[in-house]
Amino acid sequence: MPSQSVAIIGASGYVGAELSRLVQQHSALSLLGCYVSEHSSDAGTLLSDLYPQYGHCLKISLQGLSDKEKLSIKRQADTVFLCTDHGVSVALAPEFLEAGLKVIDLSGGFRLDAVEDYPTFYGFEHKQARWLQQAAYGLAEWYPHEIATAQLVAVPGCYPTASLMALLPLKQSGLLNNNKVIINAVSGVTGAGRKASLVTHGAELSLQAYGLFGHRHTPEIAQQLQHDVLFTPHLAQFPRGILATVYADLNPGVSDKELDNAYQCYAEQPLVRCDKRARPAIKDVVQQPFVDIGWHRQGNQLIVLSAIDNLLKGAASQAIQCINLQLGLPIEEGLL
Amino acid sequence: MPSQSVAIIGASGYVGAELSRLVQQHSALSLLGCYVSEHSSDAGTLLSDLYPQYGHCLKISLQGLSDKEKLSIKRQADTVFLCTDHGVSVALAPEFLEAGLKVIDLSGGFRLDAVEDYPTFYGFEHKQARWLQQAAYGLAEWYPHEIATAQLVAVPGCYPTASLMALLPLKQSGLLNNNKVIINAVSGVTGAGRKASLVTHGAELSLQAYGLFGHRHTPEIAQQLQHDVLFTPHLAQFPRGILATVYADLNPGVSDKELDNAYQCYAEQPLVRCDKRARPAIKDVVQQPFVDIGWHRQGNQLIVLSAIDNLLKGAASQAIQCINLQLGLPIEEGLL
Amino acid sequence: MPSQSVAIIGASGYVGAELSRLVQQHSALSLLGCYVSEHSSDAGTLLSDLYPQYGHCLKISLQGLSDKEKLSIKRQADTVFLCTDHGVSVALAPEFLEAGLKVIDLSGGFRLDAVEDYPTFYGFEHKQARWLQQAAYGLAEWYPHEIATAQLVAVPGCYPTASLMALLPLKQSGLLNNNKVIINAVSGVTGAGRKASLVTHGAELSLQAYGLFGHRHTPEIAQQLQHDVLFTPHLAQFPRGILATVYADLNPGVSDKELDNAYQCYAEQPLVRCDKRARPAIKDVVQQPFVDIGWHRQGNQLIVLSAIDNLLKGAASQAIQCINLQLGLPIEEGLL
Amino acid sequence: MPSQSVAIIGASGYVGAELSRLVQQHSALSLLGCYVSEHSSDAGTLLSDLYPQYGHCLKISLQGLSDKEKLSIKRQADTVFLCTDHGVSVALAPEFLEAGLKVIDLSGGFRLDAVEDYPTFYGFEHKQARWLQQAAYGLAEWYPHEIATAQLVAVPGCYPTASLMALLPLKQSGLLNNNKVIINAVSGVTGAGRKASLVTHGAELSLQAYGLFGHRHTPEIAQQLQHDVLFTPHLAQFPRGILATVYADLNPGVSDKELDNAYQCYAEQPLVRCDKRARPAIKDVVQQPFVDIGWHRQGNQLIVLSAIDNLLKGAASQAIQCINLQLGLPIEEGLL
Known part of the structure; x- marks a missing residue:
C-alpha cells in the first residue's frame, strides 16, 4: 500500500x-x-x-x-x-x-x-x-x-456537498427543466465553527434561517450545477448534520424509470446510500461518511432529500x- | 364583561x-x-x-x-x-x-x-x-x-396558520404571480400528538421530512390561499413550535413599498409581530400566542419566514x- | 394598590x-x-x-x-x-x-x-x-x-433556592441527623449567563459536573441550612431549569407522618407545589415561578427532589x- | 485468528x-x-x-x-x-x-x-x-x-458498569470506609428501550428521577461491590449515554498517592480513559466503547465521575x- x-x-x-x-x-x-x-x-x-x-x-x-x-x-x-x-x-x-x-x-x-x-x-x-x-x-x-x-x-462546502449530490444526477441526465431550483437546508451548530459566540450559545440556538439570498455557498452550488438556484440555510440546535430539502422541476415527459436511472450513477458508490423511497434523517448520517438521498415526485415536481454529516461528508x-x-x-x- | x-x-x-x-x-x-x-x-x-x-x-x-x-x-x-x-x-x-x-x-x-x-x-x-x-x-x-x-x-391547522399568515397579505394585495408557492415547514414533536409511538420516541426523533406531496394541510392551504402550493412538512426533535420558510414569486414591477404595505394589514394586530428584517426563530414563539413574520426579497423572488407555537397560535x-x-x-x- | x-x-x-x-x-x-x-x-x-x-x-x-x-x-x-x-x-x-x-x-x-x-x-x-x-x-x-x-x-442563588426549599422543612422540624447532606444538581445553560463562551457553545454542551467541592453556592447553602453539605453542580444542554436530587439521613425514629408534616409548612404557599409521591421534572417548571418538591424515603434514608426554573424561582x-x-x-x- | x-x-x-x-x-x-x-x-x-x-x-x-x-x-x-x-x-x-x-x-x-x-x-x-x-x-x-x-x-447492566468501573478500584484497594456509597446517575432515553411509550415520547422527556430506592440495578451493584449503595437513576432527554456521579468516603489516612494508585489498575486497559483531573462528559463517550473516569477529593470525601455509552460499554x-x-x-x- x-x-x-x-x-x-x-x-x-x-x-x-x-x-x-x-x-x-x-x-x-x-x-x-x-x-x-x-x-x-x-x-x-x-x-x-x-x-x-x-x-x-x-x-x-x-x-x-x-x-x-x-x-x-x-x-x-x-x-x-x-x-x-x-x-x-x-x-x-x-x-x-x-x-x-x-x-x-x-x-x-x-x-x-x-x-x-x-x-x-x-x-x-x-x-x-x-x-x-x-x-x-x-x-x-x-x-x-x-x-x-x-x-x-x-x-466542497458542506451545503454544496449535500445539494450537489442530490442534484447532479438530474442535471447530468438532462432531466431538470430551466426553472430555478430551491434548496432549503438545515445545519447543526458545528457548521458555525468552534469559537465563542452568542450565535452558538446553547440558550440562543433555535431553528432559524440566515444568509438569505446572499450565502457564499449559493455561487458555489450554481456554478457546479450550471443552473439557477435559490439556497436558504438554517441553523438548528443539534450539534452535527445537514438536511437539504431540494425542490426542482423535471422536463415534461420524464418517466419514472428515467428518473430512477439518473440515480443509478451512484449504484456502485460505497459512500452513497440512495433510494427513491427514502426520507433521510440527520440521525442516520451523524458520525458517518455517507450521504443519504431519497427522491419523491408528483407530476413534474420533484423533491430530493439529502442528508450528510457536515463535518464528515461535508x-x-x-x-x-x-x-x-x-x-x-x-x-x-x-x-x- | x-x-x-x-x-x-x-x-x-x-x-x-x-x-x-x-x-x-x-x-x-x-x-x-x-x-x-x-x-x-x-x-x-x-x-x-x-x-x-x-x-x-x-x-x-x-x-x-x-x-x-x-x-x-x-x-x-x-x-x-x-x-x-x-x-x-x-x-x-x-x-x-x-x-x-x-x-x-x-x-x-x-x-x-x-x-x-x-x-x-x-x-x-x-x-x-x-x-x-x-x-x-x-x-x-x-x-x-x-x-x-x-x-x-x-x-385552522397548525401548518396552515403559519403558512397563511405569511402569504395572505401578498395574495390579498395582488402581489403574488401565478407560480406555485413552496412551503417548507418544520414542526416540533407535539404536532404528532400525545400518544405512545415509535415515531415520537426520543431516540428516533431527528429532522426528517414526511407527508411528501400528500399531507392533508396542502388542500387546506391551497383553498384558503386560492393558489397552487407545494407544502412539505418536517418533524424535528424539539417539543413545540413551527417554522415555515415560504418561497414565492412576486408579480413583475412590485415595489419594495408595495411589498411592505401588504404587511401593514397586521399593523394593529396585537398577536402578530412582523418586520421586513426579521428572521423568526422557534424559541421566540414557544409558549406564546404570537405569529412572528419576516420577509426578504431579491428581485421578484420572495422568502417569507413565519413562526408559531403549534399548540397555541396553531x-x-x-x-x-x-x-x-x-x-x-x-x-x-x-x-x- | x-x-x-x-x-x-x-x-x-x-x-x-x-x-x-x-x-x-x-x-x-x-x-x-x-x-x-x-x-x-x-x-x-x-x-x-x-x-x-x-x-x-x-x-x-x-x-x-x-x-x-x-x-x-x-x-x-x-x-x-x-x-x-x-x-x-x-x-x-x-x-x-x-x-x-x-x-x-x-x-x-x-x-x-x-x-x-x-x-x-x-x-x-x-x-x-x-x-x-x-x-x-x-x-x-x-x-x-x-x-x-x-x-x-x-x-438567593439558583442552586441554593432549589436546595434550601427542599431541605429547610426538614431542618426546621429537627428531622435531619448530623450526617452531611449531599446535593446533586443539574442546571440548564442559561445558568452560565449570556455571554460568548466555548463552555456554552451548543456543540460543546453535554451533561458534565463542574465546580467540584468549591462552588460558591456551597457556603451559601451551608450557612442558611446550618448543616454540613456536599454540593455538586452539573451543566446540561437544556436552556433552563434546575433539578436537585438531595440525599439526607433522618434522625432515628422519625415517622412518616412527622416527615410529611414537615412539608406542611408549604401547604398555603401558592408558588410551592409539593407532594410526597412527586418526581419533579425540569419541563414542568420551565417558564414558571414554582418550585416542585417530592420526597421519598427508605428507612432513615431520604431523597428529596426539587425543581425550579433557574431564571425565575432561581x-x-x-x-x-x-x-x-x-x-x-x-x-x-x-x-x- | x-x-x-x-x-x-x-x-x-x-x-x-x-x-x-x-x-x-x-x-x-x-x-x-x-x-x-x-x-x-x-x-x-x-x-x-x-x-x-x-x-x-x-x-x-x-x-x-x-x-x-x-x-x-x-x-x-x-x-x-x-x-x-x-x-x-x-x-x-x-x-x-x-x-x-x-x-x-x-x-x-x-x-x-x-x-x-x-x-x-x-x-x-x-x-x-x-x-x-x-x-x-x-x-x-x-x-x-x-x-x-x-x-x-x-x-452487566449499563448503570452497574458505569458504577462498578468507578468504584471497584477503591474497594479492591481497601480505600473505602464502611459508609454507604451514593450513586446519582443519568441515562439517555435508549436506556428505556425501543418501544412505543409515553415515557419516551419526545415531548414528555425531561430530566427526572425514577426507580427511587427500588431499581433492579441496586442489588447488582451492591453484590458486586460488596458494599452498601444507594443508587438513583434519572432519565434525560438525550438519546445515549450515562453519567454516574458517585459519592464515597475514604478510610481515614488514605493519601493522594494511594488513591491515584488505586486507579493504576486501569493503566494498561485500552478501553478505560481515566485521570484524576477529569470531568467526563456524555458527549465524549457516545458511540464509543470507552469508560471515562475522573476522581476528585476533599479530605476523605470522594467524588468519582464515570461516563459510558449505555448501548456500548453498557x-x-x-x-x-x-x-x-x-x-x-x-x-x-x-x-x-
Whole structure:
C-alpha cells in the first residue's frame, strides 16, 4: 500500500479534529503533525485536551506554524490539508504548492471559478487566479479523475456537498427543466465553527434561517450545477448534520424509470446510500461518511432529500476520499 | 364583561390541555368541564396528573363523555370546544349545534371546502356537508366577522396558520404571480400528538421530512390561499413550535413599498409581530400566542419566514381568539 | 394598590430580561428604566432586539448607567433591582441605599454571612461589611418578615433556592441527623449567563459536573441550612431549569407522618407545589415561578427532589416575591 | 485468528442492533443470523430498515426464532448472544447451553447471585439456579479469567458498569470506609428501550428521577461491590449515554498517592480513559466503547465521575470484550 506523510494545518477546529482522527486511523497515511496559527493560544495543547472524545487517538501536541515548521513540512510532507480560514488558505496554499507538495484545502479559498467573486462572497481580494484555475473541485464521486491528478484540491462546502449530490444526477441526465431550483437546508451548530459566540450559545440556538439570498455557498452550488438556484440555510440546535430539502422541476415527459436511472450513477458508490423511497434523517448520517438521498415526485415536481454529516461528508471524510483518489486507493479507504 | 360557560371535549391531549389552561385564566370564560371519550382510561384522572406543569391550575377531573354528560353540556354550556380526532368532531359537532350551542372545532373535520376531499385526505366519508358549508374558517386575523357570527368555527391547522399568515397579505394585495408557492415547514414533536409511538420516541426523533406531496394541510392551504402550493412538512426533535420558510414569486414591477404595505394589514394586530428584517426563530414563539413574520426579497423572488407555537397560535390560543371575536372582546383577551 | 417605581440595572442578561418582563406585567410596579454598564455596547439597544420573544412587551431602550442616570434613579425610583456581577453589585448597592432607596440584589454580593468568605468564593475583597450584615436573605417563603422590612435584600442563588426549599422543612422540624447532606444538581445553560463562551457553545454542551467541592453556592447553602453539605453542580444542554436530587439521613425514629408534616409548612404557599409521591421534572417548571418538591424515603434514608426554573424561582420571580412582600402584596402577585 | 459463528437473538432492539453491527465488523466473528421472537412483526424485516444509520452494513433479514431456527443455531453457532427480555433469556439460555454452545446474555437474567432476588427485582421466579451459579459476571476489565472460561456470561447492566468501573478500584484497594456509597446517575432515553411509550415520547422527556430506592440495578451493584449503595437513576432527554456521579468516603489516612494508585489498575486497559483531573462528559463517550473516569477529593470525601455509552460499554461493546476474552483476543479487538 502506498504511504503518504501528511500535515494538517488548522487542526484545532471541528473539521481539523475530525480529519486528524481519520488520518490517524488510515493505514496509508502517516500524520507528520497538527498545526495551528503561530501565535494561537492552542499551540502546545494536546488535541485530545480540546476533544476528550478522541482521548485515545489524538494525544498529539498542536504546533504553532512558524517558518521553521513550514520548512519542516515542505521537507517531509507529501500532502498538506488546510482546515484554515478562507483567506489563510489562499495565502498558505501557494507556498506549499510551489514547494511541490499537494494541497487539499477544506476552506472556500479555491472553490469558486472566478477571482472576481471573492470580494463579494468572501470579503477579500483573491490574488491567486492561477491556482484557483488549477484547483480540482473535490466532490469525490463526481470528479475522481480531476482530483486524482490535481496538485490542489478544493474540498466542497458542506451545503454544496449535500445539494450537489442530490442534484447532479438530474442535471447530468438532462432531466431538470430551466426553472430555478430551491434548496432549503438545515445545519447543526458545528457548521458555525468552534469559537465563542452568542450565535452558538446553547440558550440562543433555535431553528432559524440566515444568509438569505446572499450565502457564499449559493455561487458555489450554481456554478457546479450550471443552473439557477435559490439556497436558504438554517441553523438548528443539534450539534452535527445537514438536511437539504431540494425542490426542482423535471422536463415534461420524464418517466419514472428515467428518473430512477439518473440515480443509478451512484449504484456502485460505497459512500452513497440512495433510494427513491427514502426520507433521510440527520440521525442516520451523524458520525458517518455517507450521504443519504431519497427522491419523491408528483407530476413534474420533484423533491430530493439529502442528508450528510457536515463535518464528515461535508468536510473531513470527503477530504479523505480525495486523497484516496490521489493515491489510487478505494474511495472509501479508511472510512468504514 | 360577557361570561360564557364552555366545555372542552378531548381535553387530555396537548391541545386540549393548553386550551383548558387558557380557558381557566380567561376572565370571561367559565369552564364547565373537561371531557374525554366515554371509555378512555384517562376518565377520572386529574388533568394536572397528566400535565404536572399545570398542577396549580388544572386540578380538574377528566370526565368520560357519556350520554348523561352530553345532556348536561347541552343544558349548561354556551360553547363547546372540540379537541377530538377529525372523525369524532364530525360526529359530535352536529349534536351540540342542533341543541343550539356554538362549537369551536380544533380538528380538521370542518376545515376543507368540499366533502369530496375527506376520503382522500382524512380517510373517511364526511356526512355533514351542510355544517361543513356553514363553518367559518377560524383564522382569527383574517375572518373576524365570519367567526364572530358563525355557530361553527373550524380552527385552522397548525401548518396552515403559519403558512397563511405569511402569504395572505401578498395574495390579498395582488402581489403574488401565478407560480406555485413552496412551503417548507418544520414542526416540533407535539404536532404528532400525545400518544405512545415509535415515531415520537426520543431516540428516533431527528429532522426528517414526511407527508411528501400528500399531507392533508396542502388542500387546506391551497383553498384558503386560492393558489397552487407545494407544502412539505418536517418533524424535528424539539417539543413545540413551527417554522415555515415560504418561497414565492412576486408579480413583475412590485415595489419594495408595495411589498411592505401588504404587511401593514397586521399593523394593529396585537398577536402578530412582523418586520421586513426579521428572521423568526422557534424559541421566540414557544409558549406564546404570537405569529412572528419576516420577509426578504431579491428581485421578484420572495422568502417569507413565519413562526408559531403549534399548540397555541396553531391551535389553542387561536381558538381563544375565535371565542373572543364571538364575544365582542379584544382579540387578545386572556392571552397576554 | 401601592405603586412603586423601579429601576433594573444589568437588564441585558437572562435574569435582567426576565425581571424586566415581570415588572412590566406587574400592576403595582412601574418600570423607570432598564440599565446596562455605562460603556456597554448594548446601551441604546432595545431590550426586545436582544430578546425577540419579548418583542411585544420589552420595546425598552437600554440605557448606559452614567452619573446622570444614577442621579435620575435616585430621584425617581423607589427600588433598584441589581442584576449585575457580584462585585458590581457590592459597589453599586451602597450608593442607592445611602440615597434612601431599597435595593434588591440578584447577585451573590450580599448573600454570604461573612466578608471573610468573599475572597475565597468570589475572588474579591468585600468592603461593605455593614450592608452585608443588614441584608435580608430573600428566600421568600422562609424569611417574609425580614424581607418585608429590609432596605437591602440578597436574592438567593439558583442552586441554593432549589436546595434550601427542599431541605429547610426538614431542618426546621429537627428531622435531619448530623450526617452531611449531599446535593446533586443539574442546571440548564442559561445558568452560565449570556455571554460568548466555548463552555456554552451548543456543540460543546453535554451533561458534565463542574465546580467540584468549591462552588460558591456551597457556603451559601451551608450557612442558611446550618448543616454540613456536599454540593455538586452539573451543566446540561437544556436552556433552563434546575433539578436537585438531595440525599439526607433522618434522625432515628422519625415517622412518616412527622416527615410529611414537615412539608406542611408549604401547604398555603401558592408558588410551592409539593407532594410526597412527586418526581419533579425540569419541563414542568420551565417558564414558571414554582418550585416542585417530592420526597421519598427508605428507612432513615431520604431523597428529596426539587425543581425550579433557574431564571425565575432561581432569580427573577423570587425577586418579585421579595418586592411583593415589601409592598404588603400577596407573595404571588404578578406571577400567575 | 480464531473464527466463531455467532447468533444474535433479540437483534431488533437498540442493543441488538449495535451488537449486530459490531459483530459484522469484527474480523474473528461470523454472523450466522439475527433473530427476533417467533411471532414478532419485525420478522422478515431488514435490520437496516429499522436502523437506516446502518444501511451499509446491516442488510440482514430478521428471522423469527422458530424451533427450526433454534435447531439450526445449535448446529451451526459457537456462541449465542441474547439481547432478549430478562425472562426470555432465562428460558432460552439453558437450551443453547445444554446443546454445548456458549451464551453471552445481555439481559439481567443471570446477573444476580441468588434466585431469591428475582421475584422482587425482576418480577418472576428464576428456575435456573444452577446456571445462575455458573454464570460469569461479564465486567470485562475485572473478571477476564472467569469470562474466558465460562460457558455462560452475564453482561452487566449499563448503570452497574458505569458504577462498578468507578468504584471497584477503591474497594479492591481497601480505600473505602464502611459508609454507604451514593450513586446519582443519568441515562439517555435508549436506556428505556425501543418501544412505543409515553415515557419516551419526545415531548414528555425531561430530566427526572425514577426507580427511587427500588431499581433492579441496586442489588447488582451492591453484590458486586460488596458494599452498601444507594443508587438513583434519572432519565434525560438525550438519546445515549450515562453519567454516574458517585459519592464515597475514604478510610481515614488514605493519601493522594494511594488513591491515584488505586486507579493504576486501569493503566494498561485500552478501553478505560481515566485521570484524576477529569470531568467526563456524555458527549465524549457516545458511540464509543470507552469508560471515562475522573476522581476528585476533599479530605476523605470522594467524588468519582464515570461516563459510558449505555448501548456500548453498557451493553454491546462489553459483550464483544467478553467474547474477545473467550477467544484469547485482545480485549479491544474489533472495537477501535
